[in-house]
Amino acid sequence: MNTEASIITALKQKGHRLTQARRAVIGFILTQVKPFSALDVHNALSKKGVKTDKVTVYRELALLASEGFLHDVQFDDGVKRYELAALDHHHHLVCIKCKKIDDIHMEHDLDTIEKTIRKQKKFDVLRHSLEFYGLCARCTR
Amino acid sequence: MNTEASIITALKQKGHRLTQARRAVIGFILTQVKPFSALDVHNALSKKGVKTDKVTVYRELALLASEGFLHDVQFDDGVKRYELAALDHHHHLVCIKCKKIDDIHMEHDLDTIEKTIRKQKKFDVLRHSLEFYGLCARCTR
DNA sequence: CATTTTATTGCAAATAATTTGCAATAAGTA
DNA sequence: TACTTATTGCAAATTATTTGCAATAAAATG
Secondary structure, three states: OOHHHHHHHHHOOOOOOHHHHHHHHHHHOOOOOOOOEEHHHHHHHHHHHOOHHHHHHHHHHHHHOOOOOOOEOOOOOOOOEEEOOOOOEEEEEEOOOOEEEOOOOOOOOOOOHHHHHHHHOEEEEEEEEEEEEEEEEHHHO | OHHHHHHHHHHHHHHOOOHHHHHHHHHHHHHOOOOHHHHHHHHHHHHHOOOOOHHHHHHHHHHHOOOEEEEEOOOOOOOEEEEEEOOOOOOEEEEEOOOOOEEEEEHHHHHHHHHHHHHOOEEEEEEEEEEEEEEEEHHOO
16 A cells, blocks of 8 residues: 555655655545546645646656556546556446446456457457446436 | 448438538448547548548547447547447457557456446446557567 | 755647637538 | 538637746755
8 A cells, every 4th residue: 555655755766856746746646536637636736725737747647657656547538547556456437427436346357358368369468448438326317 | 230321321311411521431431440530530531532621520420429320439548539330349459569459359248247237336337448458469579 | 054966847838639610612402 | 503501621729738948946965
């Protein structure tokens, strides 16, 4: 499990510095359990009174992703989103109406499928993305 | 199975006209078995000597999708792509190196999963997207 | 603690994909 | 053939994201 301290330590070992913006971004993302975009982060920080440029947030998230603390998540709106890498591997239920995101776990099924793909297709699966789009319980009513 | 004629007939019944651009786009997409973007289509038409504006292609694909002849496909590069709706339902193997797209079929597994989601989460799954990212046989070597 | 090094920031500007406004055009109809 | 209006093309606007670069501020060094 990643803490603010452990992430900062890891970054420092790679020669990265602990800046105001970086601390703010790391602090924020650690509270998130749902995917977020750079603009989401920037808005959240703005509301908290933390002033940083959008560009800084974009760069910060890219760094955190490249260092393995964040994973990419892509829904069908073309916006780049991230999610804490420390979260359990899971997939998403995306409500097309209220945009709410729920998670769903199902390691087993996909592991089996990936093995099949490796064998039958000689395709080396490194990761996958699986999203279900539909209506959440509330929006169905 | 959709033919150029059947699509055109269906569109006409909705009050849409058969234009040069429309015929060209429909003709092209019917030959495609892999996902394509608006710019892909525009390039292909340009090479064939069919002159149309990119905007026209964007609008045409949006129309064809809204009329159900195309489905959205989203990879993790943020580009909007489409695929013939008439193709068998399948998923994609995306080589992160050479960008080649291969298909994989596995209705059964996901049907089961969707049923579970409906029951356990009360989430009405309308569609899903599943992509595997990795290295294709050629790029592994 | 002052000084130096350089990672990082912020701003402006560039990209890139896509969308929108609108007048000109052309497909289908009377 | 004339008319109605869906469609086109061009310019311009949008949106998300990236890049260049000089100014700034962490961290290291003396």
